[in-house]
Amino acid sequence: MIVPFRVTFFYRLLVLTLVVGFTVQPAAASSPAAANGIVAPAAGDVVRGVVAVNGVAHTADFAKWQLDLLPGDDASNAVFLGVGETAAPAASKLAQFDSARFPDGAYKLRLRVVRRDGNYEEHFTAITIANTGPVPASQPATVSPARLVSNRAAALGLPTHSAEDQPIIYLTFDDGPSSVFTPQIVDLLARYDAQATFFVIGVHVRRALAALRPVAEAGHTIANHTLSHKSLAGRSQQAFAGELQATEELVAASVGDLLPADHAFRYLRPPGGGVDANTISYAAKLGYKVVGWDIDPKDWRRPGAAAIASSVIQRAFPGAIVVLHDGGGANQQTVVAVETILQELGQQGYVFRALP
Numbered sequence: 613m614i615v616p617f618r619v620t621f622f623y624r625l626l627v628l629t630l631v632v633g634f635t636v637q638p639a640a641a642s643s644p645a646a647a648n649g650i651v652a653p654a655a656g657d658v659v660r661g662v663v664a665v666n667g668v669a670h671t672a673d674f675a676k677w678q679l680d681l682l683p684g685d686d687a688s689n690a691v692f693l694g695v696g697e698t699a700a701p702a703a704s705k706l707a708q709f710d711s712a713r714f715p716d717g718a719y720k721l722r723l724r725v726v727r728r729d730g731n732y733e734e735h736f737t738a739i740t741i742a743n744t745g746p747v748p749a750s751q752p753a754t755v756s757p758a759r760l761v762s763n764r765a766a767a768l769g770l771p772t773h774s775a776e777d778q779p780i781i782y783l784t785f786d787d788g789p790s791s792v793f794t795p796q797i798v799d800l801l802a803r804y805d806a807q808a809t810f811f812v813i814g815v816h817v818r819r820a821l822a823a824l825r826p827v828a829e830a831g832h833t834i835a836n837h838t839l840s841h842k843s844l845a846g847r848s849q850q851a852f853a854g855e856l857q858a859t860e861e862l863v864a865a866s867v868g869d870l871l872p873a874d875h876a877f878r879y880l881r882p883p884g885g886g887v888d889a890n891t892i893s894y895a896a897k898l899g900y901k902v903v904g905w906d907i908d909p910k911d912w913r914r915p916g917a918a919a920i921a922s923s924v925i926q927r928a929f930p931g932a933i934v935v936l937h938d939g940g941g942a943n944q945q946t947v948v949a950v951e952t953i954l955q956e957l958g959q960q961g962y963v964f965r966a967l968p
């Protein structure tokens with residue numbers, strides 16, 4: 613059959629119109645920007661255990677979003693849950709928190725969407741935290757039990773609270789000193805009246821002898837992270853002692869005049885956590901306790917300052933030992949994160965102490 617050109621042309625035009633009409637218009641009409649706010653948990657939900665908070669947060673001139681938990685209606689006691697510098701135009705996971713850290717009761721989640729000029733909008737969702745008592749039928753328990761006291765702090769005989777009953781966080785910085793980042797961190801600690809512990813690598817002390825001086829001048833604890841940063845697992849007792857003593861000598865060469873006459877190194881962090889059956893006894897013979905950590909935000913992977921800070925702030929508990937890095941690479945993200953950690957946990961009532 614011969615189809616006249618004119619018919620074909622109009623048929624094509626019709627198809628084109630239908631296709632255009634069908635694909636473009638409804639798509640444009642059905643994808644308005646999602647409204648900002650918290651999507652889950654929903655208003656009125658009863659939650660327990662670990663709670664993932666999903667939401668939408670975007671705006672013109674977007675700067676950041678911040679998520680907080682308010683006990684009752686009390687905005688003055690807001691607890692920081694998370695912050696992000698990337699807009700979330702569709703519902704996505706903003707933060708996760710362990711509700712077991714909070715007493716049961718009525719709370720509000722507050723999502724702030726902040727513009728670059730500092731103006732912001734706020735969205736609230738009322739929820740109830742209920743971790744004690746029977747599991748509500750509609751809310752299956754999803755949680756690991758909250759670990760409220762550090763096993764490591766207890767093992768090391770460290771207090772979890774100050775004499776004034778403030779919860780303590782032990783910030784520790786590995787792989788330094790760095791002539792770039794260590795002084796910046798010492799400045800921040802001073803600004804927030806915080807003390808910390810620096811697990812230094814001997815070869816880095818040798819490379820940046822002066823970088824350690826602000827650490828000692830501010831009275832922070834200097835601890836041993838070996839000379840070479842090679843694993844201590846499988847090493848002879850002699851090699852083990854050599855790693856520690858060489859670092860002690862380099863620290864003495866750098867800041868010996870600033871340390872008390874009776875100064876002795878007390879804490880060892882094995883590089884990469886590499887230990888064997890002899891590590892604790894070899895360390896003890898040299899007067900050392902082996903120190904691990906409770907919270908590791910893996911700042912060396914450079915996940916972003918906001919992610920580093922959130923990871924520490926959300927998991928903080930009294931007596932927690934936090935591992936961060938002032939040396940061993942470009943640690944500008946860590947410096948930025950440390951300020952957020954000092955601010956937010958300070959507002960929650962935490963104090964920052966060095967290992968004694």
Ligand SMILES: [Zn+2]
Binds near residue numbers: 883
């Ligand atoms: Zn290390």
